[in-house]
Amino acid sequence: MRTRTRDGLANVRHVLRRFTSPLLPDDYTQLINPLWSQRELRGRILSVERGAHDTVHLRIAPGWGVPVDFHAGQYIGIGVPVDGRFVWRSYSLTTAPETSDGIFAITVRAVERGKLSTHLVRTMPSGQPIRLAAPAGDFHLTDPLPPRLAFISAGTGITPVVSMLRSLRERGLESDVAVVHSVHSREDLLFEEDLRAWDATIRITSEEGRLGPEDLHALIPDLPSRVIYACGPGAMLTDLEEWAKAHDADIRTERFVLDRDSDAQGGTVRFLRGGTEERAVREVDGSTTLLEAGEDAGVNLPFGCRMGICQTCVRPVLEGEVRNLRTGETHGPGERIQTCICVPAGPVSLDV
Numbered sequence: 001m002r003t004r005t006r007d008g009l010a011n012v013r014h015v016l017r018r019f020t021s022p023l024l025p026d027d028y029t030q031l032i033n034p035l036w037s038q039r040e041l042r043g044r045i046l047s048v049e050r051g052a053h054d055t056v057h058l059r060i061a062p063g064w065g066v067p068v069d070f071h072a073g074q075y076i077g078i079g080v081p082v083d084g085r086f087v088w089r090s091y092s093l094t095t096a097p098e099t100s101d102g103i104f105a106i107t108v109r110a111v112e113r114g115k116l117s118t119h120l121v122r123t124m125p126s127g128q129p130i131r132l133a134a135p136a137g138d139f140h141l142t143d144p145l146p147p148r149l150a151f152i153s154a155g156t157g158i159t160p161v162v163s164m165l166r167s168l169r170e171r172g173l174e175s176d177v178a179v180v181h182s183v184h185s186r187e188d189l190l191f192e193e194d195l196r197a198w199d200a201t202i203r204i205t206s207e208e209g210r211l212g213p214e215d216l217h218a219l220i221p222d223l224p225s226r227v228i229y230a231c232g233p234g235a236m237l238t239d240l241e242e243w244a245k246a247h248d249a250d251i252r253t254e255r256f257v258l259d260r261d262s263d264a265q266g267g268t269v270r271f272l273r274g275g276t277e278e279r280a281v282r283e284v285d286g287s288t289t290l291l292e293a294g295e296d297a298g299v300n301l302p303f304g305c306r307m308g309i310c311q312t313c314v315r316p317v318l319e320g321e322v323r324n325l326r327t328g329e330t331h332g333p334g335e336r337i338q339t340c341i342c343v344p345a346g347p348v349s350l351d352v
């Protein structure tokens with residue numbers, strides 16, 4: 001039924017394209033249904049369920065042409081108008097692919113200085129049309145599954161993990177799985193029912209302290225022989241990666257939050273087309289990425305994950321220096337940088 005509907009839409013577009021020039025078919029189909037577009041992927045907020053401690057669970061109905069298949073652990077991008085501009089972020093899908101039924105589900109917690117997360121948590125209405133980027137990401141279950149798994153997460157790092165746990169259960173593959181999840185306080189705990197169902201170790205760090213890699217190893221004695229999936233704050237993942245290297249363990253990590261603290265002072269950013277034609281100039285602080293600054297200036301640069309993973313956003317620096325918030329490295333003229341995780345370290349010219 002869905003295929004026939006899409007074929008019908010394609011025919012309508014074909015006819016419209018012949019008769020609507022110089023406007024595009026989208027300009028007309030949007031009047032009929034705002035989710036029909038060939039230029040971009042769209043969706044609509046189907047339901048908004050606000051939870052404790054500044055969280056919200058959103059269900060999203062994808063519009064025409066959006067790929068709905070995904071692997072447990074992958075994320076989608078969402079673009080939402082905030083103060084007159086589209087603001088984009090990536091969020092992990094939380095349902096199992098086997099039960100998602102063509103609907104995307106995400107859970108968002110409002111973060112400090114998080115323009116979009118705050119908007120989603122506090123004011124996003126049900127029914128709002130949004131833009132979408134297709135499911136993507138390498139942090140997902142593999143086929144065939146490793147015989148023994150360990151999931152280690154902290155805070156909202158539970159979101160891709162819960163999708164994988166739900167998928168394992170749906171597929172009846174739940175025999176040898178160890179789960180450890182940390183939160184700052186009890187109120188921060190999301191998906192408690194899922195965690196309890198897996199007999200997870202839940203750590204409240206404000207009461208019991210943080211778990212380092214050696215603590216985790218003590219909790220899961222055969223940890224080095226398991227395939228480890230870890231998602232949480234950058235420092236936790238860096239410690240785990242070093243531990244895994246020392247123990248020759250197989251670890252897959254996902255960094256979901258960009259740590260914006262750095263000594264980069266920001267500066268004037270010039271966005272140049274073809275290296276010469278000035279498209280926009282912006283004063284940008286040291287915690288705003290070049291991708292975000294471009295979007296704020298009306299220069300829409302390509303992007304995918306917005307987390308420093310996919311390389312879709314790479315552009316060359318023409319003049320000046322930028323700081324990579326993930327690695328702390330500084331890059332200068334001639335280097336190609338990931339605009340989603342780099343901030344200006346002084347005046348910068350970027351080829352867009």
Ligand code: FES
Pocket residue numbers: 302303304305306307308309310311312313314338339340341
């Ligand atoms: S958007 Fe994926 S690395 Fe920048």
